[in-house]
Amino acid sequence: DAGITQSPRYKITETGRQVTLMCHQTWSHSYMFWYRQDLGHGLRLIYYSAAADITDKGEVPDGYVVSRSKTENFPLTLESATRSQTSVYFCASSESMGKIETQYFGPGTRLLVL
Amino acid sequence: LAKTTQPISMDSYEGQEVNITCSHNNIATNDYITWYQQFPSQGPRFIIQGYKTKVTNEVASLFIPADRKSSTLSLPRVSLSDTAVYYCLVGPEASGTYKYIFGTGTRLKVLA
Numbered sequence: 001d002a003g004i005t006q007s008p009r010y011k012i013t014e015t016g017r018q019v020t021l022m023c024h025q026t027w028s029h030s031y032m033f034w035y036r037q038d039l040g041h042g043l044r045l046i047y048y049s050a051a052a053d054i055t056d057k058g059e060v061p062d063g064y065v066v067s068r069s070k071t072e073n074f075p076l077t078l079e080s081a082t083r084s085q086t087s088v089y090f091c092a093s094s095e096s097m098g099k100i101e102t103q104y105f106g107p108g109t110r111l112l113v114l
Numbered sequence: 115l116a117k118t119t120q121p122i123s124m125d126s127y128e129g130q131e132v133n134i135t136c137s138h139n140n141i142a143t144n145d146y147i148t149w150y151q152q153f154p155s156q157g158p159r160f161i162i163q164g165y166k167t168k169v170t171n172e173v174a175s176l177f178i179p180a181d182r183k184s185s186t187l188s189l190p191r192v193s194l195s196d197t198a199v200y201y202c203l204v205g206p207e208a209s210g211t212y213k214y215i216f217g218t219g220t221r222l223k224v225l226a
Contacts, residue, residue, distance in 0.1 A: 035216070042201070043158065043216035059215070090157045102148070103214075105157025 003027070006091050006106040014114050019078045021109050023091030031094040032074040033103060034058075034066065036087040043090065049074055081113045118202045123221040132189040134220050136202030139183050147178060147185045150201045152219070158201060162187070189222075197224045 004025040013019050023032065034046040035058075045058030047066040055066050063085060065077045074093075078085055088110050092103040119137040126132045138147070146165055150158040162169055164176040164185070175188040189196055201219040 040218065042218040045214070045216075092157070102160035102163070103158075105159065108155070108157055 004091060004093055004104055004106040006089075006109050008109060009107065010110045012112045012114065013081050015082060017081050019081050019111065021076045021078075021089055021091075021111070023074045023076070023106060025072055025074075025091075025093040025104075027093065027095070027104075028071055029093035029095050029104075030071070031103075032068065033092040033094070034064070034074070034076045035090045035092065036060065036085075037090060037108075038087050046076065046089075078111075081111075083113050085111065086113045087111060117215070118204055118217055120200075120202050120217070120220045122218065123223070125223050125225060126192055127225050128193055129191050132192050132196070132222060132224075134187045134189075134200055134202075134222070135184055136187070137184045138202070138204045141182050141204050145204050147176065147182075148203045148205075148214075149174070149176065149187050150203065150216070152199045152201065154198075158216070161200075192222075192224045194224050194226060196222065198222060 007022045030051050033048040035043040036046055037043045044060050046060055046064050047055055047058055049055045049068040052068050052071050055068055065079055068074050088108050090108045091106040094103045146163055148163040149161045151161050152158040162171055162174050162176045164178050166178050169176045177186040199219040199221050201216045203214045205214045
């Protein structure tokens, strides 16, 4: 019963490098989400996906790219990392949207951009 | 937009009941009220959800008045392990989407 996993758990990179954060869920949930959490800002939605090949922007999408070729995976790519993208990133999934459903969160990825 | 307002922090002692109130004056007719809990270094987890009146589960109770402009999360007899950040969410943010705004939450500290 793996649930939802994220990798890597910790990542240090340099400004300008491309970084991809992985998210994998074993429930076959339709919806998946990426959030970032910074001190003083709570959690902010970056992107979400309603199904494979369907994605939409959240509050803070600039500088990020997502894809969803398979239902179970939702990678987040920082095409050219900046120091302001230093944060903790959480992936989440949810079963459906027909009725309000809860979101299940992964353990998070701590990213440091030098 | 259904913006929420909740206290930044609260302190309590073990064994006490804790009530955290969230204001959402412009809640929409179809909006649900959902509370999440987040421990340090972990992702948030669902606590309770409601639409109106009172909802109770094994963890907490949620009180929603008739006008639904506020809600109160009640944690009975808290313990040190209830120290966490509690988020009140109202939404989804826009009809036909699944966007929720978490905000900064209420940091609850339970003291011995």
